[in-house]
Amino acid sequence: MKVSIAVLPGDGIGPEVINESIKVLEAIGNRFNHDFGIESGRVGGNAIDDCGTPLPQETIDTCKDADAILFGAVGGPKWDDPNADVRPEDGILAIRKSLGLFANLRPVKVYPALINASPLKPEVLKGVDMMVLRELTGGLYFGKPKKRWSTSRGRRGVDTLKYTESEIVRILKVGFELAMERRKKLTSVDKQNVLESSRLWREIAVEVGKEYPEVELDHVLVDNAAMQLIRNPADFDVIVSENTFGDILTDEASVLSGSMGMLPSASLSTLPGKSGSRSKKVSLYEPIHGSAPDIAGKGIANPIGCILSTAMMLRLSFGMNDEADAIEKSVDVALAEGYRTTDIAGDSGSAVNTTTMGDVIAGSL
DSSP: OEEEEEEEEESTTHHHHHHHHHHHHHHHHHHHTOEEEEEEOOOTHHHHHHHSSSSOHHHHHHHHHSSEEEEEEOOOGGGOOTTOSOOTHHHHHHHHHHTTOOEEEEEEEOOGGGTTTSSSOHHHHTTOEEEEEEEOSSGGGTEEEEEEEEETTEEEEEEEOOOOHHHHHHHHHHHHHHHHTTTSEEEEEEOTTTOHHHHHHHHHHHHHHTTOTTSEEEEEEHHHHHHHHHHOGGGOSEEEEOHHHHHHHHHHHHHHHTOGGGOOOEEESSOOOOTTOOOSSOOEEOOSSOOOTTTTTTTOOOOHHHHHHHHHHHHHHHOOHHHHHHHHHHHHHHHHTTOOOGGGOGGGOOOOOHHHHHHHHHHHO
């Protein structure tokens, strides 16, 4: 099979982890006789430097012509001026909005080989295997008005948390569909005791839930959800939340797996395809860890989150389930054999660099 992939390395450690994903893709192509056409594009801070915008039109065109997008990370201290007209993060936000990528899937799994890499007690981590579903194109990040201004009484700023019924319905339907394929339990996270948008969210969740009588629906306030993720993480199956809550909770959930560098994600514009099917819409895949400028260029970044994002791409966009399984198994093998990057090495003091970890995983294929 021949497919086209838009690769956007971005800033910081983005190019480093993307390189290892490309290495794994090449190994998959050789083993399964696939032709992965790679088209690279600029995005984020490096695009601002070179083109004056975080998302050049050339990159937009590359993304729209591709079958899927593999994304690294954007941002860094160089572009952190709060008064700047454009910021690196504007690039990824614009991609999500222009392609309608409203559903962000973030699987959280604790690998037995890494059960001691987390600060939590091993007995708390046993059986942790959840999917966090984050609404991606609404809420505080996109609501209007969004601005800063000065008055005679001082500086002010406003962000707007706004959702429409249709936006809430579509993300909840994805949540219920995911739960149907897993343990049939959906936890809807909101802040309905304070926010009107959350009251609407919960009301609609109850209504949509009637279409899925087999799924157990729980409602949890976001502050309680944050606590239960640490106290009883194995109780969760599928979590669905609005944009900001999902962003924060998944960063917290990365502690369960031992490192943010372990977590992949998929951003979809439609319901996930059934097993073996191929999505007809362009989706985006990226590790959740961000650009990590403090370790950029040191060769110690963990590429596993990006490599697992590549596996999600093969499964969800191209229906290549055997290929995705092969990548995930190779990650399992590498970890079981004791290979660790610095972030998951713990007290062992023994760590391999980014390139070696990619070599080991690709070599297992």
